[in-house]
Amino acid sequence: MIKVKKRKVLLLPGDGIGPEVTKEVRKIIEWFNKNKSLDFEIDEDLAGGASYDKHGTPITDEVFYKALESEVVILGAVGGPKWDNLEFSKKPERALLKLRKELKLFANLRPAICFKQLVDASSLKPEIVSGLDIMIVRELTGGIYFGEPRGIKPIDKGERKGINTHTYTTSEIVRVAKVAFDLAKKRANKVTSCEKSNVMEAGQLWKEEVQALHDKEYKDVELNHMLADNCAMQLLRNPKQFDVIVTDNLFGDMLSDQASMLTGSLGLLPSASLGAKNKNGEMRAMYEPIHGAAPDIAGKGIANPIATILSFAMALKYSLDLDKDAEGLEKAVQSVLDDGLRTKDILTKGMKEVSTTEMGDAIISKLK
Ligand code: NAD
Numbered sequence: 001m002i003k004v005k006k007r008k009v010l011l012l013p014g015d016g017i018g019p020e021v022t023k024e025v026r027k028i029i030e031w032f033n034k035n036k037s038l039d040f041e042i043d044e045d046l047a048g049g050a051s052y053d054k055h056g057t058p059i060t061d062e063v064f065y066k067a068l069e070s071e072v073v074i075l076g077a078v079g080g081p082k083w084d085n086l087e088f089s090k091k092p093e094r095a096l097l098k099l100r101k102e103l104k105l106f107a108n109l110r111p112a113i114c115f116k117q118l119v120d121a122s123s124l125k126p127e128i129v130s131g132l133d134i135m136i137v138r139e140l141t142g143g144i145y146f147g148e149p150r151g152i153k154p155i156d157k158g159e160r161k162g163i164n165t166h167t168y169t170t171s172e173i174v175r176v177a178k179v180a181f182d183l184a185k186k187r188a189n190k191v192t193s194c195e196k197s198n199v200m201e202a203g204q205l206w207k208e209e210v211q212a213l214h215d216k217e218y219k220d221v222e223l224n225h226m227l228a229d230n231c232a233m234q235l236l237r238n239p240k241q242f243d244v245i246v247t248d249n250l251f252g253d254m255l256s257d258q259a260s261m262l263t264g265s266l267g268l269l270p271s272a273s274l275g276a277k278n279k280n281g282e283m284r285a286m287y288e289p290i291h292g293a294a295p296d297i298a299g300k301g302i303a304n305p306i307a308t309i310l311s312f313a314m315a316l317k318y319s320l321d322l323d324k325d326a327e328g329l330e331k332a333v334q335s336v337l338d339d340g341l342r343t344k345d346i347l348t349k350g351m352k353e354v355s356t357t358e359m360g361d362a363i364i365s366k367l368k
Contacts, residue, residue: 006039007320010070012047012063015083015092016293017303017356018076024305024360025074025312028329031364036325043070047099048078048092048293059095067099072315073286075099076308077293092293100140103284105273106172107179108138108252109314110290112239112259112269117337121264121346124236129262134242135187136259137180138252140273142172143202145249168202168248173209179274180246181218190222190243194231194251206248228255235259256290266291267304267345270311272318285319287311297344301355304343306333309363332366 011026013019022044032038045063052058058078067073078092088094099105114122114132122129147165155161177193184191193210195203207225214223226234228251234241235258247255260269269291275284289307297303310333316326341362342351354362 006041007072008070009040009042009072009074009315010066011042011044011074011076012067012095013044013050013076014048014078014095014293015050015080016077016295016298017291018048018078018293020298020301020303020356021289021305021308022074022076024356024363025308027360027364028309028312028367031367032325035367038322038325047075047095049080049083051095052083052086052090052092056090058090058092059098064098064102067103067286068284071282071285072319073099073103074308074312074315075286075288077289077291079293080295080298096288099286100273103273103286104141104275105284105286106139106141106276107176107274108140108256109179109183109272109274109318110136110138110256110260110269111271111314112136112256112263114263115268115334115337117334118264118268118346120348122262123264124239124262129239132239132262133187134239134259135183135244136252136256137176137183137244137246138256139168139172139176139246139248140252141249142168143249166200166202166250168206170205170209173206174213175276177210177213177246178217180244181214181221184221184244185218188243189220190224191218192224192226192231192242192245194226194228194245194247194255196228196251197225198227202248210246231255232258235262260290265304265346266307267343268306268310270307270314272311272314274318283319285315287315287319301357302344303356304345305356305360306343306363309333309360328368329363332363335366336362 013022029040112134114129119126119130144164144166147167152162195206197203197207273286277283313326313329316322340351341354
């Protein structure tokens, strides 16, 4: 079998259930190495609380440079009560924020897909969510979470003032909107851009720049503008009207959480954070499940590995241009669900309960 060039993958399992679900992804990558003409070079290291316990920091410089040199970073999850009282700069979550910021991962992609086999897991009526397939593109490195000035300042007579600043520039808006338009072209060709242009100047600029980019480069894609509060409502009323939603950091944080819950379980949803392409067309990227470290079930062997496995499928698609292999992996997941295998979080009557490892093995057995 002729092997193509080595592709560097860095696994950062993290804390809680992170190592359990990442182990299943490792098995899948090893399957690809053995059975396909692919050559993944897998490295694994500490991040989050596990790194703090060993090195006194949530991410060492060495691991950070490894991430810089890897084509794909897959992060399990970080955090847990053990580290809750650490000072801010030592908290496990700082590892995540540092990677996002320093790798300049400005576009966060969060699909909300409702698997037909799991339609009953949603709190909405089956007819509203069945077949749902939305992609939310959230701007990740700008807006109110990063804007200056910020802080808490004393004012008069014991009063204090909390300040955060919401700013966006043309280039910040255009680069994330491009990601959304390009994605839409591979999907249902429709983008909904959300802001609050009725009350915020930065929202007005967002709307104008997205429209200008559309008129210049993406006339063939359908574009709608929607106020973010209306979008929150429409996501519950008629979510299937959306294909790709693009929005800023703050609104994206909330809308993507809301959309993910339409699908029923945290254990199923992947995400990707993408940076800019360099002149060789290479892109920095990190892939992670949307769930956290789930300390309540850590070590019990019952965590659902599907979100992390589908995060690797996103890596195959967006970082490595291996769309067919990504689809193969997604189909393997569907097929296992068709067979009625379920981890505890998605177990319903008549289905067979399996452990984290059994779910990983079952998915591998379906790969072709
Ligand atoms: P969580 O996502 O860890 O857990 C919420 C609930 O969902 C829990 O009941 C958990 O058991 C369940 N759950 C989550 N993932 C699951 C899976 N794969 N399979 C089965 N059940 C699953 O959120 P939380 O409880 O708010 O946070 C726990 C810790 O994780 C905190 O320290 C938090 O800061 C951290 N966290 C990390 C990330 C990240 O690393 N990206 C994201 C969110 C929270």
